[in-house]
Amino acid sequence: MTQPGIPTIVICDPIHKQGVDRLRQIGRVIPLERAHSPDELIHEARDADVLIVRSRTHIPDRVIHALPDLKIIARAGAGLDNIDVSTARARGVKVINAPDASTLAVAEHTLGLLIALARHIPAANASMKQGKWDKKRYLGALLEGKTLGIIGFGRIGRQVARRATAFGMRIIVNQPRLTPELALAEGVTPYDLYDLLEIADFVTLHVPMRPENIGLIGKEELARMKPGAYLINTARGGIVDEAALLEALNSGRLAGAALDVFENEPHPNPDLVNHPNVIATPHLGASTRESQRNAAVTIAEQIAAELDAFRTAGSLNLHMVPISEVVTHENVDQKRVDRLRQSIQRTQTLQDPPVVAFWDGKYVVLDGATRTTTLRQMGAPHLIVQLVTPGQEITLHTWSHAVSRLDFDRFLEAAKAISHLALHPTDLKSAQERLQHGRILAYLQQVDGRVYALASDAPTWFQQIDAIREAVEAYTRLGEVERTLNTDLQRLAYDFPHLSMLVVFRPWNLLEILQAAAHGHPMPAGVTRFVIPGRVLRLNAPLAIMTAEASLEEKNARLRAFIAEKMARANVRYYQEPVVLLE
Numbered sequence: 068m069t070q071p072g073i074p075t076i077v078i079c080d081p082i083h084k085q086g087v088d089r090l091r092q093i094g095r096v097i098p099l100e101r102a103h104s105p106d107e108l109i110h111e112a113r114d115a116d117v118l119i120v121r122s123r124t125h126i127p128d129r130v131i132h133a134l135p136d137l138k139i140i141a142r143a144g145a146g147l148d149n150i151d152v153s154t155a156r157a158r159g160v161k162v163i164n165a166p167d168a169s170t171l172a173v174a175e176h177t178l179g180l181l182i183a184l185a186r187h188i189p190a191a192n193a194s195m196k197q198g199k200w201d202k203k204r205y206l207g208a209l210l211e212g213k214t215l216g217i218i219g220f221g222r223i224g225r226q227v228a229r230r231a232t233a234f235g236m237r238i239i240v241n242q243p244r245l246t247p248e249l250a251l252a253e254g255v256t257p258y259d260l261y262d263l264l265e266i267a268d269f270v271t272l273h274v275p276m277r278p279e280n281i282g283l284i285g286k287e288e289l290a291r292m293k294p295g296a297y298l299i300n301t302a303r304g305g306i307v308d309e310a311a312l313l314e315a316l317n318s319g320r321l322a323g324a325a326l327d328v329f330e331n332e333p334h335p336n337p338d339l340v341n342h343p344n345v346i347a348t349p350h351l352g353a354s355t356r357e358s359q360r361n362a363a364v365t366i367a368e369q370i371a372a373e374l375d376a377f378r379t380a381g382s383l384n385l386h387m388v389p390i391s392e393v394v395t396h397e398n399v400d401q402k403r404v405d406r407l408r409q410s411i412q413r414t415q416t417l418q419d420p421p422v423v424a425f426w427d428g429k430y431v432v433l434d435g436a437t438r439t440t441t442l443r444q445m446g447a448p449h450l451i452v453q454l455v456t457p458g459q460e461i462t463l464h465t466w467s468h469a470v471s472r473l474d475f476d477r478f479l480e481a482a483k484a485i486s487h488l489a490l491h492p493t494d495l496k497s498a499q500e501r502l503q504h505g506r507i508l509a510y511l512q513q514v515d516g517r518v519y520a521l522a523s524d525a526p527t528w529f530q531q532i533d534a535i536r537e538a539v540e541a542y543t544r545l546g547e548v549e550r551t552l553n554t555d556l557q558r559l560a561y562d563f564p565h566l567s568m569l570v571v572f573r574p575w576n577l578l579e580i581l582q583a584a585a586h587g588h589p590m591p592a593g594v595t596r597f598v599i600p601g602r603v604l605r606l607n608a609p610l611a612i613m614t615a616e617a618s619l620e621e622k623n624a625r626l627r628a629f630i631a632e633k634m635a636r637a638n639v640r641y642y643q644e645p646v647v648l649l650e
Contacts, residue, residue: 086363211235216267473546
């Protein structure tokens with residue numbers, strides 16, 4: 068079970084011990100011993116605040132949606148193609164990586180493969196181990212004077228260029244938006260992709276895996292390559308069309324290829340791996356002791372910094388969430404929504420954030436249904452909420468309704484039209500007993516003493532809620548409703564001179580309400596009241612934080628900065644016990 072205030076960090080793929088040791092100083096660390104499917108990961112990481120992956124574990128959208136506490140996904144390395152980054156950012160989950168940690172390792176591996184191709188080192192080694200001395204067979208080529216074409220001139224591409232220059236190679240590069248200043252500083256010449264392919268003796272790939280780069284080197288591009296050239300890929304599988312590459316190798320157009328990455332890892336195409344002109348390594352580019360340590364320590368420090376930023380807002384459990392994923396647990400009065408809309412438009416602030424609990428993939432509003440509905444109708448894409456857990460000391464009270472100026476006969480006619488709803492005459496004692504045991508949904512007590520039991524024959528609990536909600540809507544439409552905790556009819560008649568009836572509802576429980584709301588069956592308006600410890604009041608957050616055209620990740624960062632500023636100015640008062648604030 069998660070300890071309050073201590074983040075849970077799930078390490079999905081093995082990382083260096085120094086990184087793990089640093090993470091243990093930050094929070095509760097759970098290392099997973101083997102690869103997990105998405106469903107297994109959802110179960111094992113259900114309490115995770117942080118997920119750490121390398122290349123083995125994939126984080127698809129359904130994993131991100133299923134983990135309510137998830138704040139950070141960290142890649143202990145460079146590439147993010149195994150993480151659904153767009154879904155993470157849409158949900159306000161921070162995605163971080165350590166691209167610099169493995170830069171030199173990948174660059175050195177690329178140069179190793181380059182030399183191995185030019186001098187046939189793996190094949191010569193295998194021949195020697197078979198007892199052969201095939202010196203003439205493995206005639207190689209000098210690197211000096213050869214042209215190296217680098218596709219992708221980021222961190223790794225630049226390091227490859229610097230090392231290849233030391234071998235006396237001519238460096239040409241293909242990189243969108245390569246500035247003349249950078250090309251001059253690195254001593255390289257920019258080329259169009261097809262021109263580069265036609266000129267280069269060796270072509271090495273260093274582009275990220277993005278949709279536009281899938282199949283970047285396909286049949287047409289391979290046909291453009293200089294006859295007898297070599298291809299090296301230490302970037303990502305899928306950037307090269309492997310079927311087209313195999314065809315180019317079999318035809319003899321390419322002299323060879325060195326591949327560290329494959330479309331289907333860890334089960335690459337055996338025809339490609341076993342091809343005599345292919346050098347294959349199992350995604351070893353970043354696999355050095357130093358780079359693994361650097362990646363683990365770097366990512367651990369980033370996680371520590373990010374969690375510090377989260378704690379400011381997290382100590383108050385304030386978060387920005389997509390309003391499309393927020394549902395109210397009860398119906399709202401449109402008149403109240405209209406009044407609040409005018410107030411928010413005038414002040415341009417959200418005074419008190421709605422309080423929500425995450426349940427079945429939805430943020431269920433326990434307090435603040437009118438605020439939520441108002442901001443939704445105003446077109447806000449995101450909403451600031453205070454997140455609580457159902458296990459907290461949340462007290463649920465059930466209101467009764469004092470209904471005045473009601474034409475009861477009209478209400479009876481309206482009630483008869485409601486599916487799965489029945490009103491039966493009864494006596495007060497019987498109604499109270501049946502209500503206590505949950506055999507009816509509510510009872511109605513008229514001022515003249517007549518009592519009706521309100522029951523439902525609906526086959527599901529959700530349909531029963533729908534029936535009682537329609538009944539409340541009917542008498543709200545036909546009369547005037549006030550919430551009350553008083554069930555003494557005589558005292559109520561004194562307080563409300565035009566009282567028509569008292570409606571007393573069965574006791575509800577939190578889990579029933581959460582389950583129903585998450586599945587689109589809200590409670591009637593004004594029936595439930597939650598007492599929640601640690602409520603955040605008077606936040607007075609600018610409306611622009613929620614309505615601005617920015618990603619959820621950016622908005623959460625702005626929210627954290629806003630709260631940090633308030634706390635730095637000591638604009639926060641904490642009361643250990645419930646208080647009454649009169650303004």
